Amino acid sequence: MADIKEIIAARVAKELKDGDVVNLGIGLPTMVANFLPEGVHIVLQSENGIMGMGPAAEKGKEDVDIVNAGAQYVTVNPGAMFFDSATSFGIIRGGHVDATILGALEVDQHGNLSNWIVPGKMVPGMGGAMDLVVGAKKVIIAMQHTQKGAHKILKECRLPYTAVGVVDMIITEMGVMEVTKDGIVLTELHPDYTVEQVQEATEATLIISSDLREMK
Amino acid sequence: MKNKIMTAQEAVAPIQDGATIMVGGFMACGTPEILIDALVEKGVKNLTIICNDAGVPGRGVGKLLTNGQIKTLIASHVGLNPEVAQRMNTDVPEDKLECILVPQGTLAERVRAGGAGLGGFLTPTGVGTIVAEGKQVINIDGRDYLLEKPLKADFALIRGSVTDKFGNTTYNGTTRTFNPMMATAADHVIVGACEIVEIGEIDPNNVVTSGIFVDAIVGGEKPWQI
Numbered sequence: 130m131a132d133i134k135e136i137i138a139a140r141v142a143k144e145l146k147d148g149d150v151v152n153l154g155i156g157l158p159t160m161v162a163n164f165l166p167e168g169v170h171i172v173l174q175s176e177n178g179i180m181g182m183g184p185a186a187e188k189g190k191e192d193v194d195i196v197n198a199g200a201q202y203v204t205v206n207p208g209a210m211f212f213d214s215a216t217s218f219g220i221i222r223g224g225h226v227d228a229t230i231l232g233a234l235e236v237d238q239h240g241n242l243s244n245w246i247v248p249g250k251m252v253p254g255m256g257g258a259m260d261l262v263v264g265a266k267k268v269i270i271a272m273q274h275t276q277k278g279a280h281k282i283l284k285e286c287r288l289p290y291t292a293v294g295v296v297d298m299i300i301t302e303m304g305v306m307e308v309t310k311d312g313i314v315l316t317e318l319h320p321d322y323t324v325e326q327v328q329e330a331t332e333a334t335l336i337i338s339s340d341l342r343e344m345k
Numbered sequence: 346m347k348n349k350i351m352t353a354q355e356a357v358a359p360i361q362d363g364a365t366i367m368v369g370g371f372m373a374c375g376t377p378e379i380l381i382d383a384l385v386e387k388g389v390k391n392l393t394i395i396c397n398d399a400g401v402p403g404r405g406v407g408k409l410l411t412n413g414q415i416k417t418l419i420a421s422h423v424g425l426n427p428e429v430a431q432r433m434n435t436d437v438p439e440d441k442l443e444c445i446l447v448p449q450g451t452l453a454e455r456v457r458a459g460g461a462g463l464g465g466f467l468t469p470t471g472v473g474t475i476v477a478e479g480k481q482v483i484n485i486d487g488r489d490y491l492l493e494k495p496l497k498a499d500f501a502l503i504r505g506s507v508t509d510k511f512g513n514t515t516y517n518g519t520t521r522t523f524n525p526m527m528a529t530a531a532d533h534v535i536v537g538a539c540e541i542v543e544i545g546e547i548d549p550n551n552v553v554t555s556g557i558f559v560d561a562i563v564g565g566e567k568p569w570q571i
Binding site for chain 2: 175176177178179191192193194195196198200202211212213214215217218221222251252253254255256257258259260263264289290291292293294
């Protein structure tokens with residue numbers, strides 16, 4: 130079986146359309162840029178002030194004044210622009226970002242998201258996540274289906290929210306799910322799993338699409 | 346014209362214990378290290394620092410944290426500096442750090458509002474979360490927004506890539522971040538500049554921060570060494 134993160138990133142990449150303005154979270158979401166279908170060119174926004182971010186900088190060729198939101202040295206593509214943080218979040222809240230892709234600690238059947246704090250244990254802060262999920266046109270959660278077996282896709286989030294009712298889609302190594310007003314609909318199933326196994330790994334009751342397809 | 350160019354020690358001389366200081370930069374990219382170093386040397390304490398994040402140990406505001414100079418940190422993300430959690434959870438009262446987390450876009454806009462004479466602004470960010478606690482929710486045309494208030498400070502420490510002797514400043518790459526807003530939102534603004542040039546040498550088309558906001562200019566800021 131291919132690397133789980135690569136399976137997820139490759140499937141997320143198929144959601145993006147040519148010309149989309151996209152913000153990728155740190156970690157797995159960053160890998161999505163490596164799997165874009167041929168002919169699909171996206172404009173990457175980095176919330177610390179880049180429109181048109183390019184790949185990571187080669188070792189030895191870094192410009193120390195150009196980093197991404199994870200403080201890694203990156204490049205910019207021809208046609209890029211730098212801006213300040215107020216402008217950056219104006220772009221984000223203003224609905225000018227087509228899709229944001231990020232991880233989650235918990236997601237629930239109402240589209241609520243928790244990914245910034247575990248009270249008493251881990252307090253990293255929300256960074257730009259609260260603005261991104263409220264402002265972006267489409268919110269895609271890209272993550273492993275469970276945390277070492279513990280449910281992450283829940284009936285109700287237990288951790289403090291990042292935002293309420295914002296998640297559009299959840300993509301894991303087991304399948305593709307869309308959040309609707311009726312609940313979470315499983316639309317694609319990865320061939321390594323059965324519907325029963327996905328439900329077992331999910332606390333929320335899944336609605337199985339009548340048009341359930343194979344996740345590729 | 347008033348000479349604004351001085352040493353880092355002279356520039357931070359007005360900063361006293363208990364001051365509120367805005368510090369530009371994002372994970373220390375765009376933070377004026379020479380001014381941070383001068384503050385560490387001066388040893389002022391009980392500071393309130395407003396910065397996007399906590400830097401990293403040994404870099405940016407992380408140095409002030411290590412030296413026990415910060416009482417309150419207002420930031421959006423502190424996860425990449427493990428010392429924040431240690432100091433928030435310590436039982437030693439004089440080392441205890443108060444950390445106020447603000448969504449990044451809200452933090453940037455609060456600083457902008459502080460410098461732009463606004464009484465606050467309405468943002469959908471944080472509605473329905475613990476960020477909304479104690480804040481007024483205002484419904485405009487069917488959508489809920491939080492009323493967020495402006496932020497101001499006694500001092501701002503800014504990093505300029507090129508600064509002229511009046512204080513006109515440009516920022517390279519992603520060093521811009523919070524610097525331009527912070528330069529407008531503090532009573533006393535100090536620029537740590539990588540390069541100082543004569544007035545007129547920066548094309549007015551490229552000036553981001555006007556010299557009218559700048560009180561002091563310190564040269565010798567270095568590119569970060571990897």
